Each structure stands twice: as structure tokens, then as C-alpha cells.
Amino acid sequence: MFEAVLVANRGEIAVRVIRTLRRLGVRAITVYGPGDADARHVREADVAIEVPAYLDGDAVVAAAVRAGAAAIHPGYGFLSENAAFAAAVERAGLVFVGPPAGVIELMGDKIRAKETVAAYGVPVVPGAGAADMSDDQLAEAARKIGFPVLIKPSAGGGGKGMRLVHDPELLADEIAAARRQAKGAFGDDTLLIERWIERPRHIEIQVLADTHGTVVHLGERECSLQRRHQKIIEEAPSTLLDTDTRAAMGAAAVRAARACGYVGAGTIEFIVPSEDPGSFYFMEMNTRLQVEHPVTELVTRVDLVESQLRIAAGAAIGKSDVSMHGHAVEARIYAEDPDRGFLPTGGRVLTVCEPDLEGVRIDSGLREGGEIGSAYDPMLAKVIAYGEDRATALSRLRAALAQTRVLGVTTNLGFLYRLLGDPDVAAGDLDTGLVEARADGLTGHPVPAEVAVAAALAARAERTAATGWADPFSAQTGWRVGGPAWDTHVLRIGPGDPVEVRVRDGEVSVDGGPPVPAAVRAVPGGLSVSHDGLTKRFDYAAESAGVRWLAYGPDTWRVGEVDTVRAAAAGAAVASGALTSPMPGTVTVLKAAVGDRVTRGQTVVVVEAMKMEHALTAPFDGVITELGASVGASVAMDQPLAVVEPDADPEQAPHEQEATDR
Numbered sequence: 001m002f003e004a005v006l007v008a009n010r011g012e013i014a015v016r017v018i019r020t021l022r023r024l025g026v027r028a029i030t031v032y033g034p035g036d037a038d039a040r041h042v043r044e045a046d047v048a049i050e051v052p053a054y055l056d057g058d059a060v061v062a063a064a065v066r067a068g069a070a071a072i073h074p075g076y077g078f079l080s081e082n083a084a085f086a087a088a089v090e091r092a093g094l095v096f097v098g099p100p101a102g103v104i105e106l107m108g109d110k111i112r113a114k115e116t117v118a119a120y121g122v123p124v125v126p127g128a129g130a131a132d133m134s135d136d137q138l139a140e141a142a143r144k145i146g147f148p149v150l151i152k153p154s155a156g157g158g159g160k161g162m163r164l165v166h167d168p169e170l171l172a173d174e175i176a177a178a179r180r181q182a183k184g185a186f187g188d189d190t191l192l193i194e195r196w197i198e199r200p201r202h203i204e205i206q207v208l209a210d211t212h213g214t215v216v217h218l219g220e221r222e223c224s225l226q227r228r229h230q231k232i233i234e235e236a237p238s239t240l241l242d243t244d245t246r247a248a249m250g251a252a253a254v255r256a257a258r259a260c261g262y263v264g265a266g267t268i269e270f271i272v273p274s275e276d277p278g279s280f281y282f283m284e285m286n287t288r289l290q291v292e293h294p295v296t297e298l299v300t301r302v303d304l305v306e307s308q309l310r311i312a313a314g315a316a317i318g319k320s321d322v323s324m325h326g327h328a329v330e331a332r333i334y335a336e337d338p339d340r341g342f343l344p345t346g347g348r349v350l351t352v353c354e355p356d357l358e359g360v361r362i363d364s365g366l367r368e369g370g371e372i373g374s375a376y377d378p379m380l381a382k383v384i385a386y387g388e389d390r391a392t393a394l395s396r397l398r399a400a401l402a403q404t405r406v407l408g409v410t411t412n413l414g415f416l417y418r419l420l421g422d423p424d425v426a427a428g429d430l431d432t433g434l435v436e437a438r439a440d441g442l443t444g445h446p447v448p449a450e451v452a453v454a455a456a457l458a459a460r461a462e463r464t465a466a467t468g469w470a471d472p473f474s475a476q477t478g479w480r481v482g483g484p485a486w487d488t489h490v491l492r493i494g495p496g497d498p499v500e501v502r503v504r505d506g507e508v509s510v511d512g513g514p515p516v517p518a519a520v521r522a523v524p525g526g527l528s529v530s531h532d533g534l535t536k537r538f539d540y541a542a543e544s545a546g547v548r549w550l551a552y553g554p555d556t557w558r559v560g561e562v563d564t565v566r567a568a569a570a571g572a573a574v575a576s577g578a579l580t581s582p583m584p585g586t587v588t589v590l591k592a593a594v595g596d597r598v599t600r601g602q603t604v605v606v607v608e609a610m611k612m613e614h615a616l617t618a619p620f621d622g623v624i625t626e627l628g629a630s631v632g633a634s635v636a637m638d639q640p641l642a643v644v645e646p647d648a649d650p651e652q653a654p655h656e657q658e659a660t661d662r
Contacts, residue, residue: 049063268282291379338414348369353404584609590629
């Protein structure tokens with residue numbers, strides 16, 4: 001085994017790899033990029049070295065040499081599937097913990113990968129694509145295949161750049177957009193067009209291959225619960241496969257690995273028709289560790305990171321038959337707001353609570369005080385539950401999600417909790433379109449009145465505690481001689497309308513409702529709130545003056561106090577056609593200039609953050625009078641980017657802007 005290994009990554013996967021290195025007695029070295037000097041993976045490593053960027057392969061290799069590492073583990077993302085980086089590691093006399101550079105290059109090209117495995121008898125999805133195919137040729141191929149079709153970059157993965165096209169009229173625009181995304185993300189705009197399988201299930205097989213000619217599979221993972229082609233819930237084993245189909249898919253995965261001369265841990269991804277699981281098709285091979293690898297680890301009792309390290313050190317796998325026991329399910333926690341179309345979020349982590357429950361594992365890169373920005377992937381942590389059967393695993397996972405707390409950053413925790421409670425999910429009747437079909441029913445839930453009451457009571461109590469008395473002139477409405485007056489708080493909770501809470505000693509009124517008894521008291525880590533005879537304990541943290549976070553069960557709310565004067569000014573700006581960034585991110589496209597005429601719905605600016613593009617569109621016909629953005633500029637949430645001066649009589653409803661995950 002190696003004496004020291006450099007982990008060329010960040011976040012939860014870097015922390016997870018370091019955990020195995022420590023267990024094996026291997027010195028853990030890591031790197032950190034901009035903004036990560038105090039990140040959790042840096043704190044947990046034995047040695048950490050600053051690099052200009054995680055994608056700067058030369059700097060990463062130099063850091064490994066400087067720190068005395070014998071090998072580099074790339075994790076996933078960043079440089080993990082970069083053939084040039086793997087080759088550079090080997091040239092430096094170090095070991096790349098992964099397959100040879102030539103294999104990465106071969107299987108990273110989806111077109112060549114399909115041709116390679118097909119030659120070994122692995123079934124592939126009908127499709128077309130080549131580096132020299134023009135947009136028109138791709139469109140013609142799509143028409144021959146038949147709609148709907150799936151467009152995807154030949155290079156890269158993670159769902160970025162993928163587009164499902166039902167309408168032939170939209171094909172040209174979707175191909176152009178996919179090329180732009182592929183070029184920006186992977187440096188290669190080659191596209192692949194494939195037949196779309198109706199009600200598909202996404203099932204993948206984990207393989208291990210050593211340098212002694214042994215290739216084994218460790219069963220399957222069900223990854224059908226996806227949103228915009230990105231996985232959010234994974235499990236092992238799949239409820240769809242019977243023993244014979246599992247054996248057939250496993251054998252096909254082993255053939256695929258042998259076809260390319262694979263070494264290390266890899267994943268063969270298949271698309272499987274729900275109505276005919278025996279007709280499975282190869283999609284691609286991921287030449288690295290997968291995000292969802294923990295579910296395989298829990299049901300096989302195999303540490304895949306340890307297996308990677310031992311294979312890279314030249315050891316034999318040692319066994320050719322790996323069996324699965326029980327069931328495991330994983331949920332990915334993202335920095336995103338489901339109630340705002342899953343827009344990326346960010347902020348400083350005020351509170352983290354990761355529950356210690358039977359059968360539950362948490363892989364996390366979170367720490368209190370850490371900053372979540374828009375420069376890196378939005379995945380913050382993974383919660384994984386194991387049980388002797390699927391029902392037990394699901395129950396444990398929901399319980400864990402309900403007790404997980406991330407205050408300071410809006411996440412998808414509540415969305416995941418409700419998704420796992422869906423009857424079809426509970427029954428295992430899954431497909432890759434299920435999440436999108438259920439999304440509306442899983443978001444936009446009413447905020448309980450006691451959330452607003454808790455925030456208003458906390459604000460009043462904190463003001464009193466800070467001064468030692470309740471200053472009557474600090475009340476926002478109407479202190480007067482002769483009796484107590486109401487202290488009014490106008491609160492913004494999520495994307496809905498503001499809530500007005502009036503407070504005075506011992507009672508509150510919400511949105512003009514009748515006064516009811518209410519009280520608040522501090523408890524460890526939170527607040528105990530009594531409202532109209534009901535008492536609840538909330539987790540609580542104050543971000544700044546006027547901004548508070550509360551959590552109860554699986555849900556977390558950011559509560560801000562509204563400055564009514566500024567709100568009125570902002571409303572006037574919106575009415576005049578001001579376009580503001582809905583999220584922190586980077587301007588990637590400008591489609592208009594000052595003086596240009598635009599029509600309602602026309603894209604003016606595109607902002608990208610955490611794999612998502614958001615198009616800011618003209619709310620009505622008019623002229624661009626201001627443009628406060630440039631391509632490549634970083635922008636903050638709610639930052640003004642452009643102003644559209646409306647035509648004389650813009651009797652049109654505001655046009656809904658489009659957000660798309662790339």
C-alpha cells in the first residue's frame with residue numbers, strides 16, 4: 001500500500017476518500033482552490049497545498065510531488081476523467097488511482113465507447129454522432145431515428161448539456177445550445193443523438209478490474225430518480241431486475257470492461273425499458289468512482305475506495321463472486337431552492353446537524369462557518385440508509401432527512417423527504433421521468449403560520465435582550481400613551497407573498513387574523529414556540545439583522561424582514577423592466593446591447609451557476625436602456641443586469657423567465 005496519497009478534489013468526496021486513507025494508515029494529502037483554504041477537506045487532511053484551481057492539472061501534480069505523495073486519487077468530477085491528467089501523473093512517476101489514460105480517452109468519447117462495447121456483444125441504444133457531423137446532419141439523423149430524441153455531448157457526463165427533444169421545430173435551437181454547453185464544459189462540442197426510450201429506468205453496474213486480468217461486477221444500482229438528467233436518489237439493488245436479468249446485465253458490464261482493457265473501479269450505465277427489463281442498452285462508462293458508490297458499499301460490504309487503492313498498488317482483487325445483502329438508498333443534498341425552480345443557492349453555513357441513527361451513513365463536506373458559493377458543484381452531502389429490506393432502508397432515510405439540518409443555505413432536504421414518501425417511489429415503480437412529473441406536488445407547500453410567529457417573536461425578544469428593555473420608539477407601528485401597541489413585522493418567507501405579523505405582550509396576529517396567545521423561549525439550539533395552544537420546537541439561527549433561519553422536521557425556512565420603503569422602490573423597478581439575477585453566478589451570454597429593440601420573451605442575458613443556466617427575458621416589448629453586465633462577470637443574487645424601457649402601451653403580463661439545468 002502507498003505511504004501517502006494526494007486527493008485531487010474537494011467537498012464530500014475528498015472527505016470520504018480521506019476517511020479510508022486514515023483507516024488504512026496512509027498519509028492524506030489534499031489540495032485546495034480559491035475560497036477553500038478553510039474547507040472541511042483541508043482541515044481533515046494531514047497536508048494541504050494551495051493550487052490556482054482544481055482543474056489545473058500541472059499544479060496538482062506538482063503539489064503531489066512536493067508533498068511526497070506516491071499516488072493521486074481524483075475522486076469524481078474535476079480531473080477524474082481527464083486522460084491528459086492521468087498521463088501527466090504517470091509521467092511524474094506517480095500512480096493514478098484509476099484506469100490508464102488511453103482507457104479514459106476511449107470511454108470518455110461516447111461514440112467510440114458504443115462502438116467498442118458493441119464489438120464485444122454489448123447491446124447499445126440506436127443513435128448517431130461523429131466529430132465531423134454538422135448541425136444539419138445531426139438533425140437529419142434525429143429525423144431518421146424518430147422523435148423524441150436525446151441530445152448529449154460525446155465528452156463529459158453528469159447530465160450537463162443533455163436535452164430531450166420532442167418537437168422537431170425546436171431541434172435546431174437545442175442542438176446549438178447543447179454544442180455551446182459541451183464546448184464550455186468539456187472543451188469538445190461533438191454531440192451524440194440517441195433514441196429516447198419511453199419510461200426508461202437508469203440502472204448501472206459497478207465493476208472492479210485488476211492488473212492480473214480479473215474483472216468482477218458488484219451488482220446494480222437503480223438511478224432512475226433524476227431531475228433534469230441528474231440523479232438525486234439512488235439505491236441498490238433495483239426493484240426491477242430478477243436474478244436472470246441481473247446476471248445478464250452483470251455479464252454485459254464485465255464484457256464492456258474487458259473490451260476497453262479497464263483497470264480499477266468503474267461503472268457501466270444502462271438504459272432499461274420499464275416494460276421490458278430484458279432489453280437493456282449500454283449508455284456509457286464512467287471511468288471513475290460514482291457519487292452513488294456508498295449504496296454498493298453498504299450492500300456488498302466492500303470499501304470501493306480501498307479497492308481502488310489496492311488495485312492501483314498492484315494487488316489482485318482476490319475474489320470473483322461478490323453478493324449483495326439487504327438494501328441501501330442514498331439521497332443527495334443540493335444547495336438549491338425547489339420552490340424557486342431549483343435555482344442554485346449559497347451562503348454561510350450557520351448550523352449543521354448530521355444525525356447519528358442506526359443504519360445511516362452521511363458523506364458530507366459541510367462544516368459550520370463554511371461558505372457555499374457558485375463556483376463549485378451544488379452537492380453538499382449525501383445521506384445513505386441501509387436496511388435488511390427496502391422498506392426499512394426507505395424509512396431510515398426519511399427519518400435521517402427529517403433530522404438533518406443545514407441552516408444558512410437553502411437546500412432540497414424537504415423535497416427529498418416528500419419524494420421518498422411518494423406512493424410510486426415507495427412501491428419501486430420508477431422511471432427517469434417520475435420526479436419531473438411529481439415536482440409540482442412536491443414543492444410550493446404553504447408555510448406554517450407558526451414559522452412567521454417564531455421569527456417575529458424571536459426578533460422582538462432579541463431586540464429586548466440587546467437593550468435590556470423594550471424601547472417603545474423602536475416599535476414599527478404606533479406606540480402611544482395609554483396602552484400597549486402592536487409591533488408589526490412584515491416577513492418574506494420563500495417566493496410567496498410577504499406575511500404580516502403583529503406582536504404585543506403575550507399575543508400575536510398573523511395577516512390581520514384575530515389575536516391569539518403566543519410566547520417564545522430559547523432552548524438548546526433552537527426556540528420553543530407556543531402559538532394558539534400549540535407548542536413546537538424549532539431549530540434556529542440568526543444570519544444577520546433581519547434574516548433568520550428556522551427548521552422543523554424536514555423543512556427549513558429563510559425568514560427576512562421586509563423594508564417596506566425599499567420594497568416599494570424595487571417593485572417600481574420591476575414594473576419598469578429591470579432584469580435582476582435570480583441567483584449568484586456568472587454571465588455567460590449577452591443577446592442584446594443598449595439601444596436594441598426586444599420583444600416580450602426575448603432572451604437578454606444568460607446567467608450560469610452550478611450547472612444551471614437561467615435566461616433573463618424581456619417582460620414586454622421595448623428597448624434596452626441599461627446593461628450592467630458583461631460576459632464572464634460574476635453577479636450576485638438580485639443584482640440588476642439590464643433595464644427594458646417598455647413601449648408606450650405594454651398591456652402584457654410579465655413573461656416567465658426560463659431556467660434550465662445543463
